[in-house]
Amino acid sequence: EEGPDWMDAQARARMEGALSSLGWRCDTITGWLSLLSRIGGPADPDFVDWLMIDRFEGREYDIGICRHWLDPTIPVTEVVTKPAHGVMITSATLKGGGGWDTARARSGAVHLEHAAQEFEVASPFDYPNQAKVIIVTDVKRGDMAGLAGAYGQLIEASGGGTLGLFTAIRRLRTVYARIADRMAQSGLPIYAQHVDPIDTGTLVDIFRDDPKASLLGTDALRDGVDVPGQSLRLVVMESVPWPRPDILHRARKLAGGGTTYDDRIIRARLAQAFGRIIRRADDHGHFVILSSAFPSRLLSAFPEGTPVERMPLEQALAEIRTSKTDLTQSGLPTETSFMHDNQQ
Numbered sequence: 001e002e003g004p005d006w007m008d009a010q011a012r013a014r015m016e017g018a019l020s021s022l023g024w025r026c027d028t029i030t031g032w033l034s035l036l037s038r039i040g041g042p043a044d045p046d047f048v049d050w051l052m053i054d055r056f057e058g059r060e061y062d063i064g065i066c067r068h069w070l071d072p073t074i075p076v077t078e079v080v081t082k083p084a085h086g087v088m089i090t091s092a093t094l095k096g097g098g099g100w101d102t103a104r105a106r107s108g109a110v111h112l113e114h115a116a117q118e119f120e121v122a123s124p125f126d127y128p129n130q131a132k133v134i135i136v137t138d139v140k141r142g143d144m145a146g147l148a149g150a151y152g153q154l155i156e157a158s159g160g161g162t163l164g165l166f167t168a169i170r171r172l173r174t175v176y177a178r179i180a181d182r183m184a185q186s187g188l189p190i191y192a193q194h195v196d197p198i199d200t201g202t203l204v205d206i207f208r209d210d211p212k213a214s215l216l217g218t219d220a221l222r223d224g225v226d227v228p229g230q231s232l233r234l235v236v237m238e239s240v241p242w243p244r245p246d247i248l249h250r251a252r253k254l255a256g257g258g259t260t261y262d263d264r265i266i267r268a269r270l271a272q273a274f275g276r277i278i279r280r281a282d283d284h285g286h287f288v289i290l291s292s293a294f295p296s297r298l299l300s301a302f303p304e305g306t307p308v309e310r311m312p313l314e315q316a317l318a319e320i321r322t323s324k325t326d327l328t329q330s331g332l333p334t335e336t337s338f339m340h341d342n343q344q
Helices: 009-038 073-081 100-107 144-158 169-186 200-209 219-223 247-256 259-274 296-301 313-329
Strands: 047-056 059-069 131-136 162-165 190-192 214-217 234-237 285-289 308-311
Touching: 047 247, 073 100, 100 259, 131 313, 144 162, 144 169, 144 234, 144 313, 162 219, 169 190, 169 214, 190 200, 200 214, 200 219, 214 219, 219 259, 234 259, 247 259, 259 296, 285 313, 308 313
Parallel strands: 131 285, 131 308, 162 214, 162 234, 190 214, 234 285
Antiparallel strands: 047 059
């Protein structure tokens, strides 16, 4: 703190660097001591602990002890929310298709000393006339050829402007490899996250700029894409976005009410995916799910009044083609607008 006269700036920088490095190592060792002391001891009800082995091509390359909060909103509330003078949490899908209890649980408001104030504004969009949900009933689960064929036909029926969402990178890559040549022959550009060597933001910009382009991706595109106008008029999901049944999820599901906990997660994901379609007052589009195993209890994830129909693929293709023709004849703009609308 009070260096001698002979200590110049370089010497002080070296010493401060060494102190910082030692402090970081002390924190690491403290964490390891705390972790090791829990082995064989009583379980902490606020945490989930498990052993993990990472393997690649039959070789084990890492072994670890993992610990996660059972309820991750507890540390967020303690570190961020409670010390603040005031916090406003807002989202078009905060309820996730449920009620205020779901919103309070997801935001961590249940851990506050005082009850949170709640305020809700009705959506300005006319969902019954601007959007439609189609559940395709004849694409078999696990049939990659059939899944790829459905994606290719849907993109062609819509003339591009399609956002394809996947729950697994492997299936995304397989579908892309099967339909890339077909799309090129049809004159419909197609891009894919985890395939094209371009960052996600740039892929979205390219997709937004070309109404004939289509984009395939995973949850990053499901939750954070804003493409108003005719560049996005069809969203296709390969299946219901069920949570991955790992150790952490099973523990949280057990503590959160079983199937009810899963349903809250799925409704939130569906609401986010559906929200990609209607971004401003003159947007129109279809939301297609290629899974016949879609429980009716999850339909509350979509805005009230949104039409939902179950139909075979051929009927869905005919309806999308008809809708495309109607939009063209109505004189709606076909060029992409770059104005970001914050109403959603």
